[in-house]
Amino acid sequence: MIKTNLKFKKAVKRIFEKIKQLLYPPVCPLCEEVLLGGKTRICDDCRKKISYPTEPLCLKCGKEIDDTEAEYCRDCLDKPKSFVKGFPAMVYKEPVRRSIVKFKYQNRSSYADCFAQEIIKTHGREILDISPDVLIPVPVHKKKLEKRGYNQAEVLAKSLGNYLNIPVDSEILKRTVNTIPQKLLSDEERQKNLEKAFISNKKQVQYRCAMLVDDIYTTGATVESCTKALKSAGIREVYYTGICIGRDK
Numbered sequence: 001m002i003k004t005n006l007k008f009k010k011a012v013k014r015i016f017e018k019i020k021q022l023l024y025p026p027v028c029p030l031c032e033e034v035l036l037g038g039k040t041r042i043c044d045d046c047r048k049k050i051s052y053p054t055e056p057l058c059l060k061c062g063k064e065i066d067d068t069e070a071e072y073c074r075d076c077l078d079k080p081k082s083f084v085k086g087f088p089a090m091v092y093k094e095p096v097r098r099s100i101v102k103f104k105y106q107n108r109s110s111y112a113d114c115f116a117q118e119i120i121k122t123h124g125r126e127i128l129d130i131s132p133d134v135l136i137p138v139p140v141h142k143k144k145l146e147k148r149g150y151n152q153a154e155v156l157a158k159s160l161g162n163y164l165n166i167p168v169d170s171e172i173l174k175r176t177v178n179t180i181p182q183k184l185l186s187d188e189e190r191q192k193n194l195e196k197a198f199i200s201n202k203k204q205v206q207y208r209c210a211m212l213v214d215d216i217y218t219t220g221a222t223v224e225s226c227t228k229a230l231k232s233a234g235i236r237e238v239y240y241t242g243i244c245i246g247r248d249k
């Protein structure tokens with residue numbers, strides 16, 4: 001009887017999976033073309049168009065730099081960073097750029113899985129070698145969270161944590177003020193806008209080494225502010241990883 005029940009449940013589950021596939025067929029997160037069979041993944045055409053950061057790279061944030069003699073990008077030289085090292089998977093340009101807009105603002109949280117896989121493909125080995133105690137998503141303000149329904153960095157961190165078997169802590173960092181969109185500000189204003197934008201819940205700190213997770217890294221101002229908050233709460237080493245990184249100025 002129990003066996004029959006189990007078989008029945010499995011059959012029902014399979015039927016629901018099929019219906020779900022018909023209603024929401026798997027798509028490529030970059031071009032949104034429907035894929036035949038299988039699950040959501042980056043299609044072969046889009047894969048050819050992706051830019052991965054290539055040497056020479058900034059030794060700090062992982063951004064591509066033009067000068068083969070230089071060790072760091074301009075942003076890291078202008079404003080030294082207190083995180084140890086960054087591991088971005090791709091360069092922030094098409095076709096990844098528009099996909100991230102959808103991932104962030106248009107309910108495509110399901111794309112997280114593909115992006116997590118890209119991070120693992122490019123930096124999984126290094127992340128496992130570092131073996132952080134925890135993955136910490138860059139938080140969004142409560143009001144933004146209510147509007148969007150999810151924090152894309154948190155969904156990404158959870159997917160990454162699942163694959164790499166690293167716990168995720170979404171509580172330790174909080175965004176205190178609803179900051180003005182960074183893209184509207186000059187570099188100088190960006191840093192000011194972000195100062196004191198993050199606090200950490202000090203009571204919870206039990207980690208020695210943490211890895212921040214975010215979607216896009218541009219100048220590093222956000223990751224730097226988060227790093228400072230985590231370090232002031234006693235975390236000794238902070239790294240970051242993300243889907244993509246901008247180009248050197």
Ligand SMILES: [Zn+2]
Nearest residue numbers: 028031043046
């Ligand atoms: Zn595609």
Ligand SMILES: [Zn+2]
Nearest residue numbers: 058061073076
């Ligand atoms: Zn850099």
